[in-house]
Amino acid sequence: MASVIRFENCEIDLSRFEVRRSGSKVPLEKQPFNLLVLLINRNGDVVSREDIVTELWGPDVFVETDRSINNAIRKIRLALKDDPEHPRFVETVAGRGYRFIAPLSASVAAPGTSVKDTGKNIAVLAVQGTRPTSGQYSRRRALIAAAALFAAAVVGLWVRSWVRSRPVTHSIGSIAVLPLKNLSADPGQEYFVDGMTDELTTELAHVGALKVISATSAMQYTGAKKSLPQIAHELNVEAVLEGSVLRDGQRVRITAQLIEAATDRHLWADSFEGDLKDALNLQRQVAQAIVEKVQARLSPDNRLQLMNRQEVDPVAHDFYLRGLYHYNKGIEKDFRDAIAYFQQAIAREPGYASAYAGIGNAYSQLSTYYVPPNDAMPKAKAAALKALAIDDNLAEAHAALGFVKVTYDWDWEGAAKEAQRALEQNPNLAAAHDVLALYLTARGRHDQAIASIQRAHQLDPYSIPIVADHIFLTFLARRYSESIEVGRRAVEDEPSAAMFHAYLALPYAMQGRFSEAIAEGEIGHRLDNSPLLESFLAGVYAVAGRKLDAERLVSDLKQKHESRYSCSYEIANTYVALGQADTAFGWFDTAYNERSDCMFALKVDPRLERIRTDARYQDLLRRVGL
Known part of the structure; x- marks a missing residue:
């Protein structure tokens, strides 16, 4: 030769x-x-x-x-x-x-x-x-x-990995990446392992032929004692990927195995090892091997995305993984910590598009629950735009910008465009389906909105914001029985999620089931005494006829409003239920000026029936573009 x-x-x-x-x-x-x-x-x-x-x-x-x-x-x-x-x-x-x-x-x-x-x-x-x-x-x-x-x-x-790889007799259409195990002796490496789980999930999620469960939902099974078939059944997937990560100094090894849920068969197993600086490439290799094994068909764009991901400085990548770890905890302090880590990643790697997208998402979450929108959302928008200036194909950045457009800019068609662009790049991005559902609800296209939020819920079944939106959007569509069904399942699965109880109270109240509505509203307020949850309870009291209780809570909310963010839109709703239209419109003007994120619901909210013929309501709709 x-x-x-x-x-x-x-x-x-x-x-x-x-x-x-x-x-x-x-x-x-x-x-x-x-x-x-x-x-x-x-x-x-x-x-x-x-x-x-x-x-x-x-x-x-x-x-x-x-x-x-x-x-x-x-x-x-x-x-x-x-x-x-x-x-x-x-x-x-x-x-x-x-x-x-x-x-x-x-x-x-x-x-x-x-x-x-x-x-x-x-x-x-x-x-x-x-x-x-x-x-x-x-x-x-x-x-x-x-x-x-x-x-x-x-x-x-x-x-x-003693089990022989066996041929797949049919293509796999859905998969969940379970939390990878930390094989190092250092518990401080959990952020790194969780981040690798998140990024590997994102790599696979770009494959349109696969339904890929969001990492935030899969992470709920950390340390779970359930069997793999049971987990797969709960997540409604055909296969699960499990494995481990060992970080030893400047070396990383990923071990992974793919298991068919129905039969508990091991379909594939492999180990991937390299330098820490090659961690992203190792994830890419795992994703490519899985795609080949499950016989998923890739579009040309999918192939390019799997082969041409951004190369990142390893120190910047480490800061980014720390940011993801805190972001996924979902509370105010952790959102702020996540922003700080993402900023450190950018200081090390100025062209780190995913870190900018992370900042955008973190500020959006702060705006929804903790910070006045006028303080947080311009920062969210600037970060998302910067991410897209670096990488216009980054789905997470398009979704982040779409959320700003639908809840803050009230740029309805712009929001739809960003959501669609995100889904072109990543059909499994639950956040993009959620943004699309918010837009469709604002436009009164409820059947399409419910289909979109259902898809988001399927892809991220344990995401508190997405499940809460599912309850709320079905309520706004006046599908009260469906909203109650979704809400009851949600509180059974996660009884400590205050938002589930608060939103479940709304359809109960509209059906005249006031004792159940008040019970859920009070549970939500006990779990989280934030102004947002207090405002929901005030509205339920008002609809149920408990006028004194409602007035007591809104009085408290008005005092807090100067020092702590509370949702002006929900305060206005309470005054509508109390029959005080003039006061209600004063608070709607405040909500307009503060760019309250709930204003997307203005046109369809069933709680506003008694003011729909008021010229001030029609003027408000015109001002927000609805």
């Missing part, structure tokens, strides 16, 4: 055991290298899996050959930048094997030549016909030692 084989921009140097692409060396392990040589040796012919096993391992060697072949093919394709959907070099022939299809510019060995001992042949190619020198003996011993180490690694992998 020629010592150098060339095809397109690639070279295989047998004497150096090297692969070069466009003149640069590309790392490729021994067994994938041997398989590539075998396929080139049979150029144009299909090489069956049985032939590969015989040539590379021999017929009697006991290793996980299916898994090893899959891994080797995947690594060859990564090294050559070969797209499995549109191959230029290595073609999969379904049910038969693999074929090398590129024209070669160097001669190859005659058919039938074994490459089982390619490493040994490489060692002697350059010195045929000469007596080996001591240096050449050293190189030979080094090659033999390397082969021995590689064999040990294969055996080690087999011991850690």
